[in-house]
Amino acid sequence: MEFSELVRKRGMVRSFKDMQVEHEKLVKILSNAVRAPSAGHLQPWEFIVVKDDGVKRSLAEAALKQMFIAEAPVVIVTCVDTERSASRYGDRGRRFYSIIDGAYASLLILLTARDLGLGACFVGAYRDEEVARILELPRHVKPIGIIPIGYPAEKPPRYERIPMEQLVHLNRYGNRARLEDLVKEENR
Numbered sequence: 338m339e340f341s342e343l344v345r346k347r348g349m350v351r352s353f354k355d356m357q358v359e360h361e362k363l364v365k366i367l368s369n370a371v372r373a374p375s376a377g378h379l380q381p382w383e384f385i386v387v388k389d390d391g392v393k394r395s396l397a398e399a400a401l402k403q404m405f406i407a408e409a410p411v412v413i414v415t416c417v418d419t420e421r422s423a424s425r426y427g428d429r430g431r432r433f434y435s436i437i438d439g440a441y442a443s444l445l446i447l448l449t450a451r452d453l454g455l456g457a458c459f460v461g462a463y464r465d466e467e468v469a470r471i472l473e474l475p476r477h478v479k480p481i482g483i484i485p486i487g488y489p490a491e492k493p494p495r496y497e498r499i500p501m502e503q504l505v506h507l508n509r510y511g512n513r514a515r516l517e518d519l520v521k522e523e524n525r
């Protein structure tokens with residue numbers, strides 16, 4: 338799929354068919370995830386691949402009972418080793434860069450899943466301590482997102498987007514850019 342089409346067609350899927358995800362597809366998703374950028378190329382990721390039904394159910398409970406997580410044949414929990422990021426960047430690495438690195442890898446998981454004809458959802462609403470206990474994470478490894486993946490049993494809902502013009506500023510905050518102005522700027 339052409340990249341912009343992929344970006345536009347990606348959407349969170351919250352219902353899955355009772356069908357396994359092929360091993361090759363899972364490997365492809367993970368091998369793309371580790372191509373994400375990371376601060377200082379420290380690659381602080383730790384991906385927990387969950388296939389066990391009991392563990393999936395516990396994660397769904399920890400995610401404030403978002404039970405569709407347990408429906409997916411496979412769940413990837415993107416985690417980051419905050420101390421790997423802190424080793425070079427101190428507190429900024431621990432609290433800021435590691436989270437961004439985890440988010441980038443998660444986005445690649447979502448996009449790759451869609452590209453392979455799968456559906457996925459980034460779930461960020463969960464009780465951290467409970468997820469850490471279920472997955473036996475060491476204290477310095479933090480969960481960034483729970484991502485159930487499977488063959489979609491629904492079309493992802495289409496949410497309206499805030500018009501781009503309202504989100505873009507030219508040169509300084511508050512200077513609402515018209516697209517023509519941005520093009521002019523680029524050509525200067």
Ligand SMILES: Cc1cc2nc3c(=O)[nH]c(=O)nc-3n(C[C@H](O)[C@H](O)[C@H](O)COP(=O)(O)O)c2cc1C
Nearest residue numbers: 347348349351403458459460461462463493494496
């Ligand atoms: C940080 C973050 C946390 C999210 N947490 C949840 C969640 O707990 N449960 C859920 O169903 N969707 C969650 N989402 C998905 C958003 O609801 C979704 O991306 C948004 O509504 C736009 O829809 P779309 O991604 O399908 O275009 C989360 C997304 C992000 C980026």
